[in-house]
Amino acid sequence: MHDLKADCASCSGLCCVALPFSRSADFAVDKAAGEPCRNLRDDFRCGIHRDLRREGFPGCVAYDCFGAGQKVTQVVYAGRDWRRRPGSAREMFAVFPVVRQLHELLWYLTEALALPAARPLHADLRALLDETGRLTRATPEEILAADVAACRERVNPLLLRASELARAGLRGKKRRGADLMGANLKGADLRGADLRGAYLIGAQLKGADLRQADLIGADLRAADLSGADLTGSLFLTRSQIGSAQGDTATRLPPALDRPAHWSGR
Template sequence: MRELRADCASCSGLCCVALPFSRSADFAVDKAAGEPCRNLRADFRCGIHRDLRGEGFPGCAAYDCFGAGQQVSQVVYEGHDWRSRPGTAREMFAVFPVVRHLHELLWYLTEALTLSAARPLHADLRACLDEIEGLTRGTPDQILAVDVAAWRERVNPLLLRVSELARAGLRGKERRGADLMGADLAGAALRGANLRGAYLIGARLKKADLRRADLIGADLRAADLSGADLTGALFLTQSQVNAAIGDAATKLPPALGRPAHWG
């Protein structure tokens, strides 16, 4: 999944300009879409990257573009950036979130294709992946014409079926969309659980068994995953992991990196 990982050195700081954010626990200031962040340097790097959390920007520390930044910068716009070609800036900022959504779908599809339990669906998964990859290599006008919602509607049933096949026989708990904010789930047996879209903000999941749990869309902001086992967790993303709290004992899927703030 290397091409679906953010490579900030190959991007023109698109997430720092294209996206809006509001002053909150995640962002220290308000910023409108298309307005460069005050911390963005001339070389397109973040001036406070080493201490985003300490400076009041944990939302930036958690964010992951799934490699959309370098795709837009290096492929769609062939290495040209919005500063050197200001006439394309507005268009580029509109293209970026579309590609980001498509790359998120590619992340899920790529993972699904690694699961032997989902082999009966591999042909359909591969077909979707190939089509979406083609869309991300289109012209700006072609990308802006993509109906992201329609693609999510097409891919989601496949991912649901993949989840069912991968969790078959585990008798995991059904907690889809559950409000578990601040819940004490320390040591909980959640292997094979369906936690799709669950609200786990600030939940205590210390030493919980989350093996093969479906975590697509689950909100893990400030969730304590210290010592938790997420081996084989389904559809977990780097952004979710970055937003959580963990430690050296937390077990992650091999495709994901251990955040620096975990220590």
């Protein structure tokens, strides 16, 4: 079983160094790729972790590496970190985002394999899961040579078919890629809907029924999921719910924990 949940204690702060970000509503400052965040401590932990949103870094709260950070640190580089081995830093920073993308594919493949309705696809899904997993444990040179786009092209048709099988008979709305920014969908019946890649930024989804809805790639930034039912929703990630708003009445799939910033709602 792949470890697809971030373990910051086993990582060397890679997301806080390798990735760039620009001053915006998500980040309080500009930071170049390869430049350590000003909040990164010597022990590779965040100095303002409990106050990230208040300090202007909600993008950090929503970010999820799908466990790629500890994979790169502990497996690919056998526990070495970029501070003790500065000669490997640039390479490590290049490897990390590749492994992160591969771990995202592992997340989707793992979920598809857990869908009983997708049983006819399980052999092909398992083969791709094993192949992708082996690549995340390869040498830095092999990882950097990986064609991630080609990997996605092989995985996506299977995920689409798995989604269709899981939603068969529900007659859900087809809103793939739809512009639903700020839409009032309060209490909407979206069960089994195809919302792949939909723009739901700031949408009002309070009390909406999103059971078995396909949410892969849907943009849920600032969407209000208070009281919404997302149990059984397909391909939902921690990043998506971390960028949204919700409350104690929001129902989530078992694999996803309720974000800490929802607790006060």
